Amino acid sequence: MTNETFRALVVEEVNEEIQAGVKACTLEDLSAGDTLIKTSYSGINYKDALATIKNGGVIRSYPMIPGVDAVGEVMETTSDSFKKGDKVVITGNGLGVSHTGGFSEIVRIPNEWVVKLPEGLTEKEAATIGTAGITAVESINELERNGLSDKKARILVTGATGGVGSIAIAMLKSLGYENITALSRKKNEDFLYALGATKVISLDEFMPEKIKPLQKQEYDFVLDTIGGKVLSAILPQINYGGAITLCGNASGIKLETTVLPFILRGIKMLGVDSVQLPNEKKEAIWERIANELDKERLSTIGAVEEPIDRIEEIVTHLLEGTHSGRTLIKM
Ligand SMILES: NC(=O)c1ccc[n+]([C@@H]2O[C@H](COP(=O)([O-])OP(=O)(O)OC[C@H]3O[C@@H](n4cnc5c(N)ncnc54)[C@H](OP(=O)(O)O)[C@@H]3O)[C@@H](O)[C@H]2O)c1
Structure with a gap:
């Protein structure tokens, strides 16, 4: 295999500018590792979009192959835990950031990063889920470790049409939660209701003219992705004893707030x-997904399959916030 070439999206620094393009690569172009995988799919995430632009804050050393997710089949491995031919999924660690990633027909990684594809999930479903779903x-x-259990709890999900937001809504609904509000900038209500949202609010409707330290307690639990x-506008609206998770920064990294929701309402x-x-x-999360995520809801996301040559066009939509759901690169 050593002399064979395969295709990958390579991001390079040329004259202090960042250029991305599909190139013929060999194993020499890949970071070191003990397992070689023939990639079938890689999902495109917001972080991958940032990886292709100047000052995106994701890649520090060029050239690099982005792609924080990969699904595929083991070609060679030194592991005792899995073997040639096994279907596997890899998310996160340094993949596509400091270690050559999933936008490549062949991926080479350390054994410790490999998770076997759980039974009950196809490669395409696993790719649809990817880092966003994890x-x-x-x-x-x-949220459940911090009090969410009542199926009637009022739950808010932000960035609702995005990768994390859309899978969160599908999973919450699959778990039986009945009161899920989707907050979205897009007029994509049918999609959000089909995923499992019970109410859809636009960002314009949601944002108050002035953010007060405490407001009406509208939500018990919040899954924030932006x-x-x-x-800042959500924290004053969380109910006494409630909790909010933060995972993303699509709307900015700055947080202006007061201590009042924390010390007067005990929110977390x-x-x-x-x-x-x-x-x-990660393995436990994949098992939970395989066992509890309603696959029909997952298919509502309608992951679109695209060839590797279209990545640059797709990341532009992600960066502009005009992209919905999940797009997969089919190798
Ligand atoms: N912590 C972690 O381990 C981890 C892992 C994966 C992802 N993340 C982060 O989680 C976030 C979501 O990731 P993703 O893959 O779901 O991204 P995505 O598919 O691009 O979705 C983000 C969504 O946020 C909304 N949005 C985008 N720009 C916005 C803006 N300027 N203001 C308000 N809303 C905006 C859009 O949804 P609507 O149009 O529906 O509002 C968009 O679809 C990203 O910041 C990502 O870096 C973190």
């Missing part, structure tokens, strides 16, 4: 990271 389900787990000013703000989660936790 983050969504870890956020739900974190941060920024929207997050919980950070979620799915990238460095230990593999045992």
Whole structure:
């Protein structure tokens, strides 16, 4: 295999500018590892979009192959836990950031990053879920560890048409939660109701003219994917004893708030990271997804399959916030 070429999206720094393009690569172009995988799918995430632009804050050393997710079949491995021919899924760690990633027909990674595709999920379903789904389900787990159990709890999901938001809504509904409000900038109500939302609010409708330290307690639990000013407007609206998870910053990294929702209403703000989660936790999340996510709801996301040559066009939509659901690169 050493001399064969395969295709990958390579991001390079040329004259202090960042250029991305599909190139013929060999194994020499891949980071070191003990397992070689023939990629079948890689999902496109917001982070991958940032990886292709200047000052995106994702890649520090060029050239790099982005792609924080990969699904495929083991070609070669030194592991005792899985073997040639096994279907596997990889999310996070350094993939597509400091280690050549999933936008490549061949991926080489350390054994410890490999998770076997759980029974009950196809490769395409696993790719649809990807890092976005792991983050969504870890956020739900974190809310449940912090009090969410009542199926009638009022739950708000932000960035609702995005990868994390849409899978979070599908999973919450699959778990039996009955009161899910989707907050979205897009007029995509049919999609959000089909996923499982019971109410859809636009960002214009949601944002108050002035954010007060405490407002009417509208939500018991919140799964936030966008941060920024929207997050500042949510905290004063969380019910006594409620909790909110934060995983993303599509609306900004700055958070302006007061201590009042925390000290007068005892609310909890919980950070979620799915990238460095230990593999045992990732495996448990994949099992939960395989067993509890309603596959018909997942198919509502309608993951679109695209060839590797279209990545640059798709990341532009992600960066502009005009992209919905999940787009998969089919290798
Ligand atoms: N912590 C972790 O481990 C982890 C893992 C994965 C992802 N993330 C982060 O989670 C966030 C969501 O990821 P994703 O893959 O779901 O991204 P995505 O598919 O691009 O979705 C983000 C959604 O946020 C909304 N949005 C985008 N720009 C916005 C803006 N300027 N103001 C308000 N809303 C905006 C849009 O939804 P609507 O149009 O429906 O409002 C968009 O679809 C990203 O920030 C990502 O980096 C974190």
